[in-house]
Each structure stands twice: as structure tokens, then as C-alpha cells.
Amino acid sequence: MNSALTSTAPTDGAERQPAVAGKRLQTDWSSPAMRSRVRARYRAEATFRYTGLAALLLAALFLGFLLFTIVRDGWTGFQSTDVKVSVTYDPATLMIDPAALKTPEAAQALRSADYAALMIEAVGQLGGAADVVSEGAWLILRENLEADPTLLGKTQSVWVPAKSNIDLLAKGKFDLAEPELTRGVSDDDVSDYTQLKQRGLLRTGFNRIFVTMADSTNPELAGIWGAALGSLLTLLITIGLSFPIGVMAAIYLEEFAPRNRWTDLIEVSINNLAAVPSIIFGLLGLAVFLNFFGMPRSAPLVGGLTLALMTLPVIVIASRVAIKAVPPSIRDAALGIGSSPIQVVFQHVIPMALPGILTGTIIGMARALGETAPLLLIGMRAFVVDTPQGFESPATVLPVQVFLWSDDVQRGFIEKTSAAIIVLLVILLLMNSLAIYLRNKFERRW
Amino acid sequence: MSDYPSNTVPETKMTARNVSVFYGAKQALKSVSIDVSREHVTAFIGPSGCGKSTFLRCFNRMNDTVESARVEGEIKLDGTDVYSPEMDVVQLRARVGMVFQKPNPFPKSIYENIAYGPRIHGLARSKADMDGIVEGSLRRAGLWDEVKDRLAESGTAMSGGQQQRLCIARAIAVDPEVILMDEPCSALDPIATAKIEELIDELRGRYAIVIVTHNMQQAARVSQKTAFFHLGTMVEYGDTSTIFTNPAESRTKDYITGRYG
Known part of the structure; x- marks a missing residue:
């Protein structure tokens, strides 16, 4: 190294000296120690990037493997x-x-x-x-x-x-x-x-039977339509209840409720409810809807009510976040020209929050569609050979059907299980596409 | 500036008597009284945190939206207390319009931005009527020639100065009696500021205008009456020419000459 440079440049030890006011030496940005620190930073960055990439590839690999085995086993169904x-x-x-x-x-x-x-x-x-x-x-x-x-x-x-x-x-x-x-x-x-x-x-x-019939003890006569219809009816009840109630609750809590101990308590309760294991909601549904109100067992009505309880906190939390994200200046603008609070909420805040609300709703609905545990407790694991005729007739749902078939000893149900999973995933995909479409439609930012 | 004859007594549009505002336990405004004239532009000046914006927001009860805020005293619009039960707050805000510090157009088309207010108040009988209101408001805000061919475009895609004039046009569209402006130019460049100031000058006479500003030159340029606020009290209120050339209070003089603020 150039001797003139070493004489003027501080050593690494000198650089690390505490900066006493007025006595701090000038930093040498080209010293070897500084260069090696820069190299170390780049190394750390590269390591981080490749770790992330590896994680992503691994995830894609698992997903691909999962889809491959399901389709391989299921398409013959x-x-x-x-x-x-x-x-x-x-x-x-x-x-x-x-x-x-x-x-x-x-x-x-x-x-x-x-x-x-x-x-x-x-x-x-x-x-x-x-x-x-x-x-x-x-x-x-x-x-x-x-x-x-x-x-x-x-x-x-x-x-x-x-x-x-x-x-x-x-x-x-x-x-x-x-x-x-x-x-x-x-x-x-x-x-x-x-x-x-x-x-x-x-x-x-x-296989016409598979797509038009309900469950059977014979694999060749078993169909998925009964369970698909059961899922549809159940989800109709779920969204019909949890969406309006959840959004209204979120609006009230965000826009109208005063901030005090009671609303704090409600907020904590909602957050805790979202984290409650789903099987607990099944027990709740069993105790309240079946035992107390005497509603029919195995019915989409009760399944939908139970899943609505489970989905409600998710929708409330997502809606509150979306409503909170609407800039206050929009509320001021609307109030400033004489909008009533209701007009502010429904004509300005909700339209701007709708994409977020819909995203939260769809996450909740996707979870409800895939939910098994709470439905087992209210009797939706019953063996139902007829397609459900209405909200009160016995039915099962897709994930429960998968669960039942995967449990069956007959060899013919292996492909039916995978085929049912394919149906479940396709419906999930359709629902998510619908959600993304709706979100983009409303997200048209001006 | 004020080439107004200062000896004529202009008609009073709004009066404030002993108005105090508290945010929780903290008092932001201490017993302020003022008369706002119908024909003049009244400017509130003062250093940051002196309570001028807080005071302005009492005139159309925007402080209602701040949960901890409490207003004492009396504010009258044409002799009716705005905090009395007879005064409907929605009507009040239509009669006393407001332009905010940051341009805040709705995320809607330019047309919809203007038409929204008249629509919720039922001011237009027909589509043609509404078109007329929109055009008239944009014209009065000096924006018509710039936007007449793109009324369906977004209000938020315009420049900051245009957005602020759109907000003024939106306030005008409701046909208010008073327009409150809360530092309307603080987020704008000098050219846009000049346009807004010109606009304020043109609107004077038709609307009672109250403007809060940080910029003393702006107050001198656009207003006929000026109130100087400091630490929650109104130090001095009078003709703009007097305040700027011959203030009665030493604090006013110090602020105007730039000793603090």
C-alpha cells in the first residue's frame, strides 16, 4: 500500500474510536477494512436473495408435486x-x-x-x-x-x-x-x-354418475354432486349472514362507535375469536343450534350458521382494516359540503374500502369452503345418498366427502377421493377468480 | 389589497363570541370574538399552533369530528347559533363551505366531484340543470377552459393547483353563503397559488370568505380584514391595511416584521 496513504488514512482501530466532539478523524472510505465491510454487505444481500429464491422454488416444487399426484390419481375418477x-x-x-x-x-x-x-x-x-x-x-x-x-x-x-x-x-x-x-x-x-x-x-x-349423484357405498355409484351442492347451500347461508353482519359491525366500530373500554373489549374479543380453533365453533353450533334451538342435524342451514360464526371475525377484521385505510381527507371533503355521516360512509368510505372488504370476505369464504372439523360435530359427516333438496335436508360438504372417502376401505374410492379434491380445488379457484375479478372491478382507482 | 373604504361598516355574516376550544384538557383557543363580514375576505394569520385553524373549523362545526374537541361560546350565522338545536349541521356545512389545506377531490370524475354536493342537497331538477351547475361552478373557479373536454376524467389525475381549484368549485357548486379556506395554498407552487389568490379575489362579494394562511403576503394580497392569532388568543383584528402598516400590538408588529413565527 502507498506509504503516503497509510500515513494520512486512519487505521481501522482509529475509525472505531468513539467520536469525541471535534476530535473525530475523517473517515477513509477506501480503507481495506471499509472495503471488506462493503463486500460482506453484498454477500449478505446475495445470500438473502438466494435463500428467498430457494424457498420459493421449494414451495413451488411441493405445490407441483401435490397437484401432480392429485391429478394423476384423480382424473380416472x-x-x-x-x-x-x-x-x-x-x-x-x-x-x-x-x-x-x-x-x-x-x-x-x-x-x-x-x-x-x-x-x-x-x-x-x-x-x-x-x-x-x-x-x-x-x-x-x-x-x-x-x-x-x-x-x-x-x-x-x-x-x-x-x-x-x-x-x-x-x-x-x-x-x-x-x-x-x-x-x-x-x-x-x-x-x-x-x-x-x-x-x-x-x-x-x-363418468356421468360421478358428477350427477351423491354418495354411495359402491365406488362406481358414488357421486360428488351431492357434496358440491351441500357446500354451495352451506356457503350461501354463510356469506348471506357473515358478509352483511361483518361489514356492518366493522362500519359501526370504525365510523360511529366511541372509543372507550367497551369498544376496546369488543375489539380484543373479535381478534381472539378469529384465532379460536374451528372445532370449538362446531361445539358451539352443536350446543346452540342443534341442542337449544332444535334445528335439523346434518343440514346446510346449521352448517352455514356455524361457519358464519367462524367467518364473521375474519370479515370484521378485514373490513375494519380496509375502512381505516380510507384517507380521512375524503371524509372531511364529504362532510365539508354537507354530507350526512351515513352518506359519507356509504357513498365514499365503503366504495373505497370495498376491494379490501371483498378480499377479506373471500379469504373467509375459502376457509369456510375447506372447513371440516366444525361440520363433523353438527352431523354433516352423515352418509347421504340423496342430493340435498334444500337448506334443511341432510347434506354433506366437499371436504367432509373427501374425508369420508379417504377413510373407505374399498379400493375404488382412492380415485374418487382424488377426484373430489380436484372438484374442491376447482371450486376454490373459481371463487378466488370471481373475487379477484370483483376486486379489480371496484379497485378502478381514479 | 384593501382599496376598500375602511369607514363603511360592512354587513356582518357570522359572529363569534367568547369562543374557546378544548382538546381534552388542553385549551387550544381562548375566548375569541370576531365579526365576519359578508363582503370581505377575512384572513386569520399567526404562527403554527396558534389556534387559527381550530377557530376556522368552529364556523362549520368540523370540530365535531374530533372526538376530544369541546367548543364553548357562541357562533352565529345570520343571527342563529350554529351550535343550537335548530341548526342542522348538514345544512350548516352546505351554507358554510370549506376548502382544505391539502387538495382532496373525491376519487371520481371531475363532473361527479362537482355534481355530488348539489345532488345530495337536491339542488338540480334535471340533468341539464346539473350540467349548468357544473359548468357554472367550474367557470367561477376558473377551471372550465382547462377541463371542459375531460369532465369524465378523474379528479385526482389533475395537478395540485387544479385539484385545489376543483375543490373550490365543488364548494361553490352547493351555493354556500360562506367559504372557509384552511391554508388553501400551502401545498401549491407559486403559480398555482397566484391563480387561487386571483380566484379568491373574484369570489369576494358573492361569498363571505374566511381564509387561514401562514403566508403574510398572501393575507395582505387577498384580504380586507385580518385577525392575528398567537398562542390561542386573538391578539388583534382590524383592516388588513392597518394591521400590516400600523399594528396596535407589539406582538403583531413583531410577527409581521418577521421577528418570530
């Missing part, structure tokens, strides 16, 4: 295998008196006929492969005959759902090289499948 059978709608087998079809009780006669026997007869014609169709396949026959009563006595080729093992074999879900004991499907089923396949009596296509 949207497909089903049908068996072609030849059916003769024989009135004797069906135990229908043809004369009864001309009376006003015709519909009743068609509905209560013995289609199961007809199905057994039809499947018998398949020869060795006698138990390949689903237990509920006869429903297709009833549907057909009810749609067209003139079919009575005639013969028709019908595609009916295959039983779950045949369906899974068709989708290649079994390793046929394994011995019978461990591969999960009997040799009988495998030979039935091979025989049907060779005769061209099998087809795999879109």
Missing part, C-alpha cells in the same frame, strides 16, 4: 367403465301388469317394478361373467323404461355401469403380475374382465 348387456323388458320378470300401464297408477307401477330381477336375467346371458355389473345397474333399466314405457316387452342393448373391480381393471389400476392374494382383485374378476374385453362388451368413458 371422472371416467367409468360400462358393460353392454342385452335386456328384454319382460313384464313377467318385472312383475308389471301391462293393463296397469293404462290406469292412472302407471307411473307407480313402472317405478316399483322388479328391475333387479330383470338385471340378473340380462347379466345371466353374459355366460361366465355373471357378476360384472354394479349392484345399482338396474337403476339404468328403470330410468330407460320410465322414459319410454313402450319398451315393455321389447329387447334393447344397454350400457350399464360395471362393478368397481372391473372398472379398476379397465383403468389398469391392478398389477396383474402379482399373486391373487396381494393384488387386491380375484382371478375370477380378472378372467371375467378379459372375456368381456375380448367380446367388446366394455367401454370406458365420461
Whole structure:
């Protein structure tokens, strides 16, 4: 190093001396110690940046893996295998008196006929492969005959759902090289499948049952529509209650309530409520809505009420933050030309706070859509084979359906579980897109 | 400046008698009395924190929005106490308009900014009526020629000076009797300030104007009456020419000559 420079430049020790007034030495910005400090700072910055990037990549990797496995396992859930059978709608087998079809009780006669026997007869014609169709396949026959009563006595080729093992074999879900004991499907089923396949009596296509029906004990007859509708009805109740009440509460607390011990207490309570585990809300719902008010169990009404209690604090907090963020100068401006307080709130504050309010609401609703625990406690884990008819009829919801199916021992429910998760995620995605659309629409800043 | 004959007694629009304002336990304004004339521009001057803005905000009861604020004394508009039950505060603020320190247009179009006040007070019978009010207000605020082709554009996208004139036009649109201006030029550059001052001069006579300002030259330029405030009291009130050339109080003189403030 240049000796002249070292003589004038302070050593690092000198730099660190406490700055006594008037005696502080001039800082040498090019000393080695200073340079190494600068390098260390850049190093720290780079380390921080790459750590962040690594975290992001890891998160993306996990998400990708999750989505990949779900879609891999689940997409076959949207497909089903049908068996072609030849059916003769024989009135004797069906135990229908043809004369009864001309009376006003015709519909009743068609509905209560013995289609199961007809199905057994039809499947018998398949020869060795006698138990390949689903237990509920006869429903297709009833549907057909009810749609067209003139079919009575005639013969028709019908595609009916295959039983779950045949369906899974068709989708290649079994390793046929394994011995019978461990591969999960009997040799009988495998030979039935091979025989049907060779005769061209099998087809795999879109699973109409899955998207139109509700739960069933048979995987091939189980559908997601019941749970989806249950979720929809439940969320309607939830948003219908928690949005107006939450926003009004936030407006009152922010714009009108005086600041005193009571409002402080309310604020603390709301913040605490937002942190209460959801299962506690389930217990609350059980105690209040079911036991005290005697509302029906397993109903979307009660589920919606319970989830509304859970969502309310989230909406109140988000709305208060959004309202607080509206600049006071806008309130002054509106008051200054003679707006009443209500006009200030509804014509100026709320429109400006709406994007934030909607974001908070959608976060709350997304949480409500994915919530399972509180609904288990109010009986929404019931096995419901009918799609819900209204807010008071028994129903289940998507996450509970996922939970129930994932618990089932039958192999056919594996793909149904993943398929149900896909439906849940798609609905979530749609809801979030709607929220983002609404937010951008209202966020049009002038 | 004041080429007004100072011997004529102008009609009084608003009067304040022994007005004191407290923020909690702290007294911000100590028993101030003043008469605001209908035809003049009245300026409140004084150093920061002297209570002039607090006093101004009593005239249209904007202090109501400050939770800890308490106002004592009597303020009358045309002989009616503004704090009495007969005085509706919403009506009061329509009759006594206000322009704030920082331009605060609504995040709406220029047209909507002006039309909002007349609409909530039901001043326009028809769309054409409203168009007329908007045009008239913008014209009187000297903004019409600049914005007539972009009335649908945002009020917040304009320059600071234009925004402040928009706020003045918004106040005018409600057809008030008094306009209170709280340091309307403190956030503006000298050219925009000059335009606002010109505008104030043009509005004089039609509206009673009270302006709070930090800028003594501004008070000298735009006002005919000046009140000097210091530490919560009104030290001196009189014709602007007298206050600036021959103040009665030494504190006024010291402030005006720049010894403090």
C-alpha cells in the first residue's frame, strides 16, 4: 500500500474510536477494512436473495408435486367403465301388469317394478361373467323404461355401469403380475374382465354418475354432486349472514362507535375469536343450534350458521382494516359540503374500502369452503345418498366427502377421493377468480 | 389589497363570541370574538399552533369530528347559533363551505366531484340543470377552459393547483353563503397559488370568505380584514391595511416584521 496513504488514512482501530466532539478523524472510505465491510454487505444481500429464491422454488416444487399426484390419481375418477348387456323388458320378470300401464297408477307401477330381477336375467346371458355389473345397474333399466314405457316387452342393448373391480381393471389400476392374494382383485374378476374385453362388451368413458349423484357405498355409484351442492347451500347461508353482519359491525366500530373500554373489549374479543380453533365453533353450533334451538342435524342451514360464526371475525377484521385505510381527507371533503355521516360512509368510505372488504370476505369464504372439523360435530359427516333438496335436508360438504372417502376401505374410492379434491380445488379457484375479478372491478382507482 | 373604504361598516355574516376550544384538557383557543363580514375576505394569520385553524373549523362545526374537541361560546350565522338545536349541521356545512389545506377531490370524475354536493342537497331538477351547475361552478373557479373536454376524467389525475381549484368549485357548486379556506395554498407552487389568490379575489362579494394562511403576503394580497392569532388568543383584528402598516400590538408588529413565527 502507498506509504503516503497509510500515513494520512486512519487505521481501522482509529475509525472505531468513539467520536469525541471535534476530535473525530475523517473517515477513509477506501480503507481495506471499509472495503471488506462493503463486500460482506453484498454477500449478505446475495445470500438473502438466494435463500428467498430457494424457498420459493421449494414451495413451488411441493405445490407441483401435490397437484401432480392429485391429478394423476384423480382424473380416472371422472371416467367409468360400462358393460353392454342385452335386456328384454319382460313384464313377467318385472312383475308389471301391462293393463296397469293404462290406469292412472302407471307411473307407480313402472317405478316399483322388479328391475333387479330383470338385471340378473340380462347379466345371466353374459355366460361366465355373471357378476360384472354394479349392484345399482338396474337403476339404468328403470330410468330407460320410465322414459319410454313402450319398451315393455321389447329387447334393447344397454350400457350399464360395471362393478368397481372391473372398472379398476379397465383403468389398469391392478398389477396383474402379482399373486391373487396381494393384488387386491380375484382371478375370477380378472378372467371375467378379459372375456368381456375380448367380446367388446366394455367401454370406458365420461363418468356421468360421478358428477350427477351423491354418495354411495359402491365406488362406481358414488357421486360428488351431492357434496358440491351441500357446500354451495352451506356457503350461501354463510356469506348471506357473515358478509352483511361483518361489514356492518366493522362500519359501526370504525365510523360511529366511541372509543372507550367497551369498544376496546369488543375489539380484543373479535381478534381472539378469529384465532379460536374451528372445532370449538362446531361445539358451539352443536350446543346452540342443534341442542337449544332444535334445528335439523346434518343440514346446510346449521352448517352455514356455524361457519358464519367462524367467518364473521375474519370479515370484521378485514373490513375494519380496509375502512381505516380510507384517507380521512375524503371524509372531511364529504362532510365539508354537507354530507350526512351515513352518506359519507356509504357513498365514499365503503366504495373505497370495498376491494379490501371483498378480499377479506373471500379469504373467509375459502376457509369456510375447506372447513371440516366444525361440520363433523353438527352431523354433516352423515352418509347421504340423496342430493340435498334444500337448506334443511341432510347434506354433506366437499371436504367432509373427501374425508369420508379417504377413510373407505374399498379400493375404488382412492380415485374418487382424488377426484373430489380436484372438484374442491376447482371450486376454490373459481371463487378466488370471481373475487379477484370483483376486486379489480371496484379497485378502478381514479 | 384593501382599496376598500375602511369607514363603511360592512354587513356582518357570522359572529363569534367568547369562543374557546378544548382538546381534552388542553385549551387550544381562548375566548375569541370576531365579526365576519359578508363582503370581505377575512384572513386569520399567526404562527403554527396558534389556534387559527381550530377557530376556522368552529364556523362549520368540523370540530365535531374530533372526538376530544369541546367548543364553548357562541357562533352565529345570520343571527342563529350554529351550535343550537335548530341548526342542522348538514345544512350548516352546505351554507358554510370549506376548502382544505391539502387538495382532496373525491376519487371520481371531475363532473361527479362537482355534481355530488348539489345532488345530495337536491339542488338540480334535471340533468341539464346539473350540467349548468357544473359548468357554472367550474367557470367561477376558473377551471372550465382547462377541463371542459375531460369532465369524465378523474379528479385526482389533475395537478395540485387544479385539484385545489376543483375543490373550490365543488364548494361553490352547493351555493354556500360562506367559504372557509384552511391554508388553501400551502401545498401549491407559486403559480398555482397566484391563480387561487386571483380566484379568491373574484369570489369576494358573492361569498363571505374566511381564509387561514401562514403566508403574510398572501393575507395582505387577498384580504380586507385580518385577525392575528398567537398562542390561542386573538391578539388583534382590524383592516388588513392597518394591521400590516400600523399594528396596535407589539406582538403583531413583531410577527409581521418577521421577528418570530
